[in-house]
Structures are given as structure tokens and as C-alpha cells.
Amino acid sequence: MVFRIPVADRDPFASPGRACGLFVAGFAGFVLLLAGLERLGLPESWLGSLLVLGTLAAFVAIGFLARTTRALDYFVAGHRVPALYNGMAGAGSVISVASFVGVTGTLMLLGYDGLAWVLGSTGGFVLLAILIAPPLRKLGAYTVPDVLAFRYGGTPARLVGVVVLLASSFLLLTAQFYGAGLVAARLLGLPFEAAVWIGCAVVVLCTVLGGMRALSATQVAQYVVLIAAYLLPVVLVSLKTTGLPIPELAYGKAIAGIAAREAQMLKDGLATAATLKPYLQPFTHMTPLNFFGLVLCLMTGTAALPHLLMRSFTTPTVRAARSSAAWSLFFVFLFFVLAPAYAAFARLGIYTDVIGKAPGALGSWLFGLGEMGLVSICGRDAVSAQAVADACQGAAGYSGVIRAQDFVIGADAVLTAMPAMAGLPFVVIALVAVGALAAALAAAGGLAFAMAGTLAHDVYCRSVVSDAPAEPRILAARIGLVLVAAAAAAVATMRPADLLTLVAWAFSLAMAGLFPALVLGIWWRRATSLGAILGMVAGFGLALFYILVTRYFPQAGVAHFGMTALADPTTGAPLVDVARAMADAKIAADIPAQATNPLQSKVGWFGLSNLAAGLPGLPLGFLVIWGVSLIGRAPPRDLQASVMESHTPRGHPVLLQRD
Amino acid sequence: MASPPTASQGDDAHWRRTTSLMGLHLGLWFFFAFVVHMLAPVLNKVAVFGFPLGFYMATQGAPLLFLLQLILFVRQQRRIDREACVAEDEF
Numbered sequence: 001m002v003f004r005i006p007v008a009d010r011d012p013f014a015s016p017g018r019a020c021g022l023f024v025a026g027f028a029g030f031v032l033l034l035a036g037l038e039r040l041g042l043p044e045s046w047l048g049s050l051l052v053l054g055t056l057a058a059f060v061a062i063g064f065l066a067r068t069t070r071a072l073d074y075f076v077a078g079h080r081v082p083a084l085y086n087g088m089a090g091a092g093s094v095i096s097v098a099s100f101v102g103v104t105g106t107l108m109l110l111g112y113d114g115l116a117w118v119l120g121s122t123g124g125f126v127l128l129a130i131l132i133a134p135p136l137r138k139l140g141a142y143t144v145p146d147v148l149a150f151r152y153g154g155t156p157a158r159l160v161g162v163v164v165l166l167a168s169s170f171l172l173l174t175a176q177f178y179g180a181g182l183v184a185a186r187l188l189g190l191p192f193e194a195a196v197w198i199g200c201a202v203v204v205l206c207t208v209l210g211g212m213r214a215l216s217a218t219q220v221a222q223y224v225v226l227i228a229a230y231l232l233p234v235v236l237v238s239l240k241t242t243g244l245p246i247p248e249l250a251y252g253k254a255i256a257g258i259a260a261r262e263a264q265m266l267k268d269g270l271a272t273a274a275t276l277k278p279y280l281q282p283f284t285h286m287t288p289l290n291f292f293g294l295v296l297c298l299m300t301g302t303a304a305l306p307h308l309l310m311r312s313f314t315t316p317t318v319r320a321a322r323s324s325a326a327w328s329l330f331f332v333f334l335f336f337v338l339a340p341a342y343a344a345f346a347r348l349g350i351y352t353d354v355i356g357k358a359p360g361a362l363g364s365w366l367f368g369l370g371e372m373g374l375v376s377i378c379g380r381d382a383v384s385a386q387a388v389a390d391a392c393q394g395a396a397g398y399s400g401v402i403r404a405q406d407f408v409i410g411a412d413a414v415l416t417a418m419p420a421m422a423g424l425p426f427v428v429i430a431l432v433a434v435g436a437l438a439a440a441l442a443a444a445g446g447l448a449f450a451m452a453g454t455l456a457h458d459v460y461c462r463s464v465v466s467d468a469p470a471e472p473r474i475l476a477a478r479i480g481l482v483l484v485a486a487a488a489a490a491v492a493t494m495r496p497a498d499l500l501t502l503v504a505w506a507f508s509l510a511m512a513g514l515f516p517a518l519v520l521g522i523w524w525r526r527a528t529s530l531g532a533i534l535g536m537v538a539g540f541g542l543a544l545f546y547i548l549v550t551r552y553f554p555q556a557g558v559a560h561f562g563m564t565a566l567a568d569p570t571t572g573a574p575l576v577d578v579a580r581a582m583a584d585a586k587i588a589a590d591i592p593a594q595a596t597n598p599l600q601s602k603v604g605w606f607g608l609s610n611l612a613a614g615l616p617g618l619p620l621g622f623l624v625i626w627g628v629s630l631i632g633r634a635p636p637r638d639l640q641a642s643v644m645e646s647h648t649p650r651g652h653p654v655l656l657q658r659d
Numbered sequence: 660m661a662s663p664p665t666a667s668q669g670d671d672a673h674w675r676r677t678t679s680l681m682g683l684h685l686g687l688w689f690f691f692a693f694v695v696h697m698l699a700p701v702l703n704k705v706a707v708f709g710f711p712l713g714f715y716m717a718t719q720g721a722p723l724l725f726l727l728q729l730i731l732f733v734r735q736q737r738r739i740d741r742e743a744c745v746a747e748d749e750f
Contacts, residue, residue, distance in 0.1 A: 112699070115717040119692060122722040126688045129729050130681055134736075248719065252709030280714045282699040292693055299692065317747045319737060326729040333722050340718040523678070644670065647677055648745035 011078070012066045012217040016085050023058070023221050027228070030054055035427045048187045048430045055225060055434050056202050059218050059441060063206035066214035074211030074474050075142045075453055076313045081216050083320040087327020089219035089442075090311040094121060094302065094328070095226060095335050096172070097179030097440035102499040103336075104418075105411025107343030108350075111279035113286045114343070117500075118336045120298020120507075122329060127303035129325030133312035135522045135646040137321035140653020141313060143450075144306040144514065145458040150655055151521040151643070152529040153635075160536045162458050164513035165306045166451055167544070168506045170488060172305070173447040175502035177492035180440035182412060186372065187433040193493045199437070200489035203444045208478050212314060212453070215445050222442035227334060229435020233419040233428050234342045240422060241345065251341040254348045255280065261351045270356050271404035277570070279347060286609070287569045293612030294504065300618065301507025304515040307446035310453070318649035346418040350409070353421055356401050359388035365420035374413035378406045412499070448485045455480035497551075504611040505547050512617025513540030520625050522647075525640040531629035539621025543614045550610040552592035554599035558582060563603040576602045673743035680739065684732050691724045 012019055034047055072078050081089070099121065107114035141147045145161035180199035185192045206218045238247040241254065258279045265271040277284040283291060302308060311328070312321040353363060359377075362385060369375040370382030378398070380391035392398045395406060409417065415436060419429045456477035496502065517536045520527040549557040557563035558578055565574035576598050581587045593600040601610055608615060634640070642654050695702075699713030707715055740746035 112714055112717065115714075119696070119717060119721055122725050123688065123692045126684065126692075126725050126729055126732075130684050130688075130732060249708065255711075255714070256709050280703065280711050282696070282703070282713060282717075288697065292696070295692060295696075319733075319740075319747055322736060323733050326726075326733050329726050329729055333726050337719050337722055523681075644674065647674065648670075648743075649740055649747045650745045 011080060012062070012213070013077070013080050013082065013085065016082060016220075019217075020085070020220060020224070023062075024224055027055070027058070027225060031427065031431060034430075035425065038425055038427050044426045044430075045189065047426060048433075051427070051430050051434050052184065052188060052437065055438065056198075059221060059438075060202060060205045062218050062221055063208075063210055063214040066217045067209035068211065068213050069471075069474065071473055073213045074477065075457065076310075077211075077213040077216045079314060079316055081314045081316075083315060083324040084327050085220050086216070086311055086315050086320070086324040087329075088223045088331050089216045090308060090324065090328035091331030091335070092219035092223035092226070092439075092442035093307055093311070093446040094332050094443075095223070095439050096176055096443035096503065097183065097436050098175050098499040098503040099335070099339070100226065100230070100436045100439040101179055101183065101412055101415050102503070104339055104342055104346075105414040106500060107340050108346045108414045109409075109411055110285045111277070111347075112282045113284060113291060115340065116286065116291050116294045117298065118340060120295045121302065121336055122333055123295070124299040124302020125325050125329035125332065127299055128308070128312075129322055129329075131519050132303050132309065132522065133325045134318050134322045134649070136309060136312045137315060137318045138646045138649060138654060140655045143454045143457050144309050144518075145454055146655070148517065148521070148532070149458070151639075152517070152527075152532040153639075154529075156533050157517075157529055157536075158458050160533055160540075161514070161517075162454055164509065164536060164540050165454055167540075168301075168305060168509040168513070169307060169447045169451050170484070170491075171502050171506040171509070172307075173444055173451070173484065173488040174491045174496060175499050175506070176440045176444035176447065177489045178495065178502070179499055180437055180444070181492060183433050183436045183440070186416070187430060187437075192495075196489050196492050199440060199444065200485050203441055203448055204482055204485050206441070207445050207449050208481050211474070211477065212310070212449060215449050216314060218445060219442045222438040222445075223331060225438040226435040226442070227331070229431045229438070230335060230338060230342065233422070233424055233432055234338055234345065236424055236428065237345045237418065237422045238341070241348075247341040247345075248337055251344045254341070254344040257348050258344065258351065261348070265351070265355060265404060268356070269399075269403075270401070275405045279344075284570050287567060287607060289607060290569075290609045290612055293608060293615040296618070297504065297507050297511050297612050297614045300511040300515045301614070304510045304513075304518060305507065306454070306510075306514075307443075307450040309518075310446075310450055342418060343414065346414050346421070349418065349421040350407070354402060354407055355404050358401050359385045359392065362388065362402075363421065365417065368420075369409070369413045369417060372413075374410040375417075376408045377402060444485075444488075448481055448488070449477075451484040452477045452481035455484070501611065505613060508543045508547070508612065508614030508617070509540060511614035512543035512621055515618065516621035516625055520622070520629075522643070524629075525643045526629055526634055527625055528629040528632045528635055530632055531625040531627070534628050535621045535623075535625035538624045539614075539617040541617075542620050543617035546604070546608075546613040546616065547610050550604050550613070551601050554593055554597070554601075554603045555582065555588055555591065557603050558599070561605075563605055564607075566602050566604055566609055567607050578603065670743075673739065673745060676739045676743075677736070680732070680735055684728060687728050688725070691721045691728070695721060 103117045145158045148161040149158035177196050181192050181196035184195035207215045234247045235245050238250040239245045242250040244250040315321045315324050375382045377388045378391040378395045382388050456473050460476040461473050517532045565576045565578045581598050590597050695716050702713035703711035705712040
């Protein structure tokens with residue numbers, strides 16, 4: 001045996017199949033019990049609260065059972081998580097609440113162009129498995145900055161890595177708490193802020209005692225909950241509308257229905273060619289550059305985000321790290337292939353149940369969302385049939401029925417609207433919300449731990465893996481975990497940008513900052529420390545610059561950095577009249593730009609939206625590392641030998657040999 | 660545990676095969692991730708299972724191909740490691 005570890009006393013991965021089966025059976029029983037109680041007339045508020053509290057209590061209990069005081073267990077789960085479960089936990093980290101709520105909504109709203117998220121979230125695992133995960137496992141590092149410090153000679157590279165890791169992870173963690181707050185507040189009827197703090201507390205409770213080992217176990221459970229919660233409504237709706245319980249196949253009918261209905265709506269005057277963008281037609285909401293830019297950002301970000309990379313540190317072997325990435329892709333695939341079906345059923349439901357109906361014929365689900373400000377008809381929140389009728393009386397060309405251009409639904413509302421529209425029982429709707437919560441917690445746990453681990457290991461101890469006393473390091477990680485989780489929750493309560501924008505920015509920062517240095521460090525012996533440090537700073541800096549300028553200082557972007565208006569993808573016309581906006585003193589003085597500023601996120605270079613902000617930074621990072629490395633002296637021979645050795649699975653972890 | 664071969668000849672062969680496998684799969688990845696979808700407006704004129712083909716490739720086709728590709732990659736790389744005697748011992 002290559003790497004002998006003493007058997008842990010309460011290792012959840014000693015018999016993972018039994019533990020996982022027990023959880024699945026228990027959770028299924030719990031949901032069935034609640035479904036029975038709904039039949040008996042238990043009020044909805046009780047059902048929702050019971051489901052949420054029961055599920056959260058189970059997660060916390062799993063985290064508590066997996067507690068540990070050993071550094072190897074705490075930081076890398078003792079290298080004992082089998083590939084399948086490691087992959088499942090990794091999938092739990094990727095399918096964040098932003099995917100669960102945001103991608104579902106975006107797919108419904110944008111049609112084809114929303115599929116950038118599906119492609120980007122799945123294809124990244126190919127890069128991860130081929131380029132990065134196996135050699136990282138062979139190195140035997142504890143954190144991503146550890147890898148950089150080893151490969152690029154010490155503290156400066158480590159610190160640059162820490163900055164990129166903290167920046168990208170913090171943005172993502174904020175998005176998770178924000179999403180968890182939205183979902184839990186709606187389901188439990190709590191104030192948004194309280195819901196955010198509950199999410200934060202659960203993340204800390206799950207992870208603080210058991211570190212990576214507890215995180216791995218809870219993420220597996222959270223994946224089970226989220227996939228079940230997503231699968232159930234879409235299978236039921238598929239069965240109801242097409243008679244086939246396999247949504248992946250059945251929604252071909254829904255797709256055909258959407259196309260037919262769109263043609264019909266145009267003919268009946270329920271939609272105008274100018275406002276209705278066909279669901280199946282590519283590049284109507286994003287130009288090809290922005291579509292493929294976003295795809296590349298999501299893919300390279302998946303292969304460079306530390307909370308996903310740290311999953312390659314926990315497997316027993318190098319080969320398991322490789323197959324774990326394949327398993328992750330399998331579990332992520334299950335979700336992301338379902339998401340377009342979910343969205344298509346929602347789209348078809350809106351086309352048939354809302355568009356072309358009189359206000360009096362609308363379903364009550366719609367008014368519930370209207371009260372939360374998530375659905376507006378004719379420019380006003382749709383709180384009741386009367387309110388809708390009143391609002392539409394004044395609309396131009398209104399003929400008594402709702403037209404496509406009158407109806408606006410928030411992306412966040414689609415997830416719960418779909419099962420409600422189909423008239424599914426309340427337990428199913430509550431279960432979907434609990435699934436979203438589980439997705440938020442799984443991703444948030446991973447992110448919080450990636451940051452806490454790096455604060456303890458790279459900032460506090462600044463040591464490569466060694467058998468130094470474990471207590472101070474674990475204590476530092478526990479304190480760090482509480483601090484980062486609380487800080488991100490505090491930012492989330494201020495309701496920053498929308499979910500998917502935060503996610504896209506985080507992926508962009510990781511892509512431009514870490515991806516070139518990791519790939520070249522692993523595959524190119526000649527890459528030097530100076531090259532890597534400058535490359536990381538340049539790539540990360542350019543991505544950050546692009547986000548900040550286009551979003552918050554677009555005036556400066558236009559005046560000093562040669563930015564121009566983005567183009568409308570269908571007509572090619574500029575989205576905003578830059579010259580007129582700049583001439584307006586009020587807009588020019590609006591620094592940093594408010595949400596009302598017409599220039600905000602509407603300017604850029606070559607028509608590149610800031611959703612793909614990492615795109616210019618990626619080639620810049622590669623070029624700088626390449627150029628500077630070639631000018632400088634080659635790295636020492638023994639380091640070059642270690643780089644080669646990281647590609648041969650057999651033998652001890654490279655970092656351990658060097659100690 | 661058999662000691663790994665130290666002859667640089669064996670290492671070179673392993674490295675060469677590993678990098679060319681990497682190149683092959685990166686090419687496949689690039690094709691499924693980008694090239695296919697650039698053709699989406701054209702592919703949409705063909706229908707499979709009731710889906711326009713361009714739309715189908717982006718919702719299910721490409722993710723499925725990524726998955727199959729990775730399963731293949733894991734097997735191929737394992738074989739390369741074994742044949743160069745650098746694979747890990749079976750547990």
C-alpha cells in the first residue's frame with residue numbers, strides 16, 4: 001500500500017453505501033410522511049417548516065457524526081473518500097443554488113442562449129479530469145495555494161494564489177447565501193436577513209467540527225436531496241403532459257409545442273415579432289462571442305475554482321481522482337440535462353395558461369408570485385385578477401387577453417412556478433425549495449471550507465504539508481470558517497448583484513487568475529516563478545478591471561479605455577447611445593454607476609459583456625507566463641523532475657518526498 | 660511493490676503517450692464545446708426525437724459526449740500508466 005492511514009473511529013466513508021442508502025431511505029420516508037400529512041389537512045406553513053427543519057437537522061447531524069481532530073482528516077478527509085462519493089460531493093459543489101434557481105429561470109427566459117450554462121457546467125469536468133485533477137492528487141497538497149507555492153517557489157506565488165482564491169470564492173459564497181436567503185424566506189415566511197443567517201449557521205455547524213470529512217459526507221447527502229427534489233416535479237409534469245415519465249425524452253414534445261405556440265401567438269396578435277425571441281433559435285439574447293465566452297469562462301472556471309479542485313485532494317489514489325472527475329460529470333450531467341426540460345415545461349405552461357387568457361382566468365399561483373413582486377403584468381405586480389385587469393386597461397392595443405409582451409416573470413420565480421402551475425401538491429413545491437436550499441448549503445460549505453482551509457494553512461501556518469502539530473491549524477481553520485461565513489452572509493443581506501452575475505464573475509476571476517498558472521505549472525516544466533506570478537496578477541487584474549469598469553465606472557471605460565456600446569444580438573444596433581449618455585451631466589456624474597444608469601454593464605471591448613469578463617485575462621495570463629518564463633532561467637532540475645513525477649501515479653505524494 | 664522503472668526511455672514514452680492522449684481529448688472537447696454549437700443555426704433545420712438538432716446538441720448531445728469522452732479517457736490513461744509500470748497498486 002502506498003499511503004497507510006490509521007483507520008478512523010467514526011469514518012462516514014468506512015461503509016459509504018450503507019450510510020448513503022440509510023439516508024436515502026430515511027429522506028424518502030420523511031417526504032412520504034409529509035405528503036400523507038398534507039392529505040390529512042396539515043396547513044402548508046407547517047409542512048414547509050417541518051420539511052426544512054427536518055432536512056437541515058439531518059445535515060447538521062451528519063456533520064456532527066463526522067467530526068475529527070486529525071489534520072489529515074480535517075483538511076483532506078484522510079484521503080479516504082471513494083471516487084463515486086467524491087464525485088457526488090463535487091457535483092453538490094457545482095450545482096449551486098445559482099444553478100438550481102438561476103439557471104432554471106434563465107433557461108426558461110432565454111431558451112437556447114441559456115444553454116451556455118449547461119454546456120459550461122458540464123464541459124469543465126473534461127478539462128478538470130484531463131489537465132488538472134490527477135497531477136494535483138499526486139502532489140498531495142492540502143490547498144491550491146500549496147500547489148502554487150510548491151511549483152513556483154514559495155511565499156509570493158502562495159499569496160497571489162490566496163488572493164485569487166479568496167476573491168473568487170467570496171463572490172460565490174455571497175451568491176449562495178443570497179440564494180439560500182431568497183428561497184428560505186419565501187418558504188418559511190421569514191424576513192430575508194434572518195433566512196440568510198440561518199443558512200450561514202447551518203453551513204458552519206455542518207463543517208466546523210469535521211472539516212473536509214464532514215463536508216464530504218454532508219455534500220453527498222445534499223446532492224441526494226437536491227437531485228430528488230429537482231427530479232420529482234419534472235417527472236410528474238412530464239407524466240401529466242406527455243404520458244411519459246422520462247422527462248429527457250418527453251420534453252421533445254414540449255419543445256415542439258413551444259415552437260408551434262409561438263407561431264400561433266404571432267398569428268393571433270398575442271406577440272409581436274419585435275419582442276418575441278424564438279425559444280429554439282440561437283444567439284438572440286447573446287451574441288456568439290458572449291455565448292461562447294461565457295461557456296469558456298464556466299468551463300475553465302470549473303477546472304480552476306479552489307472549492308472544486310480541493311475535491312481532487314481527498315481521493316485515495318491518483319486514479320480515483322481521475323475517475324472522481326468523471327463521476328462528478330455524471331452526477332452534474334443528471335442535473336443539467338434535466339434543467340432544460342424543467343424550463344421547457346415552465347415555458348409551455350406560461351404560453352398555454354397565461355398568454356391569451358383573460359385576467360379572470362389566471363391561476364392563483366400567479367398572484368402569489370405577484371405579491372412577492374416576481375410576476376408583473378402590464379407593468380404592475382400581478383397581485384389579483386382585478387389588479388391585472390386594471391393595469392391592462394390602459395395598455396396600448398389591449399383586447400381583453402394577456403399578450404406575451406405584457407407578461408414579465410423574474411428568473412428566480414420559475415423554479416417554484418413550474419410545479420405550482422401544473423397543480424402539483426404543496427409538498428412537491430416545498431421539496432423543490434428544500435432542494436434549492438440543499439444546493440446552496442453544499443456549495444456554500446465547499447466555498448467556506450476552501451477559504452477557511454487556505455486561511456489556516458497558507459496564511460496562518462504558511463507551511464507545506466508536514467506533521468507539525470495539528471491543533472493550532474485546525475483551530476485556525478475553525479475560526480476562519482466562522483469568519484468567512486459570517487462576512488459573506490453579511491454582504492449577502494445587502495442584496496448585491498443578481499445570482500448568475502455573481503457566479504459568472506467568480507468563474508471569470510478564477511479562470512483568468514488560476515487556470516493558466518495551474519495548467520502551465522503542471523504541463524510545462526519550463527514555467528518559472530516570476531512568469532507565473534506576473535501571469536496570475538495580469539490575468540486576475542485584467543478580469544477584475546473589466547468587471548469593475550464595465551459595471552461601476554462605465555463612464556471612465558468610455559472616456560479613457562476605448563470601450564464602446566455592446567450590440568443587440570439580433571439587430572446589431574448598439575444597446576445604448578453612448579454619446580448621448582455621456583453628454584448627460586447626471587449620467588456622467590453617477591459614479592459608481594447605479595442600477596438605473598443606462599451605461600451600466602452595457603459597454604465593453606469588442607462587444608464583450610462582463611458575464612464573460614475573464615475572457616481577455618485568460619490569453620493574457622498564458623502569454624505573460626510563457627513570455628516571462630522564456631526570458632528567465634529555467635527552474636531547477638529537481639523541481640522539473642518533480643513536475644514530471646506528478647504525472648506518474650505510482651509512488652508517494654510529491655510534496656511528502658520533499659519534506 | 661515493484662520499483663518503478665528509472666530508465667528515462669520508459670518515462671519518455673509514458674510522457675509522450677500521456678501528452679498525446681491529452682491533446683486528442685482536448686481536441687474532442689473543443690469540437691463538442693464550441694465547433695458543434697457554432698453550426699447550431701444550420702443544425703436546427705434537422706430534427707431528432709422532436710428536437711431541432713442544434714438545440715438538442717446543446718441540451719443533451721454535448722454533455723453526453725463529454726461524459727462518454729471522460730469514461731474513455733479514464734480507461735485509456737489507466738492503460739498507459741499500467742503499460743509504463745507507473746500505475747498504482749490495486750487496493
